[in-house]
Amino acid sequence: MYDRIKGFRDFYAAEMGARRQVIETVERVAGGYGFREIGTPALESARLYADKSGEAILEELYAFEDRGGREVALTPELTPTVARMVVARQQELSKPIKWYSTRPFWRYEQVQQGRFREFYQTNVDIFGTDDPAADAEILAVAADALTELGLTGADFDFRVSHRDILGGLLGSFDTDVDTAAAIRAVDKREKVAPEEYAALMADAGLTDAQIDTFDDLLATPAEDLETLIEFAGTDRVETAVGNLQDVLAAAADFGVREYCTVSLTTARGLDYYTGVVFECFDSTGQVSRSVFGGGRYDDLIEGFGGQPTPAVGFAPGYATLSLLCQRAGVWPEEALSTDYYVLQVGQTRAVAARIARELRERGHVVESDVSGRSFGAQLDYADSINAETVVIVGEQDLENDEVTLKEMESGEQVTAPVDEFPGDYQRPTVEKFTG
């Protein structure tokens, strides 16, 4: 026996069916908003990541030299790839560019609940517009996808913040503040002890009094955001607050405002976010980590050598999303489903095959015996694959030019003329041949 590679997973048929349903739901919602599917490579130049995030990032990648001497890496995320794609055809692509893609990614990380070394996510991004409606559309796609999955506002919460509000407030203090360090500290605030948080903020250059002041500011509710403008007195904060308010107003028009809570402590760890950021959390807190996140990253495309191109997106990962769905009881049932099993008794393969073929032409999932099994064993098998209807093609029935239809759940059965089966019916059932 060989073991699986740590952090990689097998999905057997029943579970895969459930995953497929969930992924298709998310993609259908994105597609409904006009996001178009793109396909991307599993390997990129390792430099794509090292240049953006530093050489240390290579330690967390599946990176190696290929036979041609190229330093390559299995893609740990999609953003650099789509940035590269946008830059490559910047002139010819009509704006806004709206793309989605569901794919595996790979990171050499420590495996924990909801986190693996190979993981699937759907990236949904808009490039080429900084209009608040684009930010709100991303929130709308995310919320619609979750509600389509059967989740409700009682199940999840989008904590919405704005990078420039935090940065602007920090920048408005008289002292010299390491903004990036302070934002990282804020992101950790709920996870660490109060003293530790204070120490981190102090390291970032804030005085005790400033830390207290800042805490009060962070608690500002959505309806009082104006007070932040007054406090800072800078254009930067005024613009940021105005932008956040515009996004929330658009979200209201799109019918998803109710899922959003302003939470200025939500900072996300990602350095490249520039504007609105949000993270989806389990409202009950049973899924302890963030389910997924998203936000605006207006500088990234330029950083990859393109024209300045604003961008906003989100990326649900299916490891955490399935945890949320399971917690909420909306994860699809993990069971096979089969429309018809065509059972053969004796030398009836030709007729059975014809019937199976015609049922398949009507779009059904149809199985028939390929093991030479006995009648009882075939019924057993049909039961094990959850066949709804069994079509018994037996020598006895055929002598009367008939087949028998059996509905597995109720056990009811009826005979039907073999020449008229499946006939004109799209979905022939026991009921349709009764009486």
Next chain:
RNA sequence: UCCGGGCUGGGGUAGUGGUAUCCUUUGGCCUUGUGGUGGCCAAGACGUGGGUUCAAUUCCCGCGCCCGGACCCA
């Protein structure tokens, strides 16, 4: 990298210093014409290396793997 917990047939378990219980599963059979309830037969396990011992699945040590968590999360 660090900190916990755990490894007994495919899955779930019981138990023991003298190689193992039960449930389930898988395959076959019980007339190749009635399954999801029965009966019979079969398959299938003590993670790994070393130590102690007459004897180790059991006790001790290392390693491996699994599950959590910390760090990290582009």
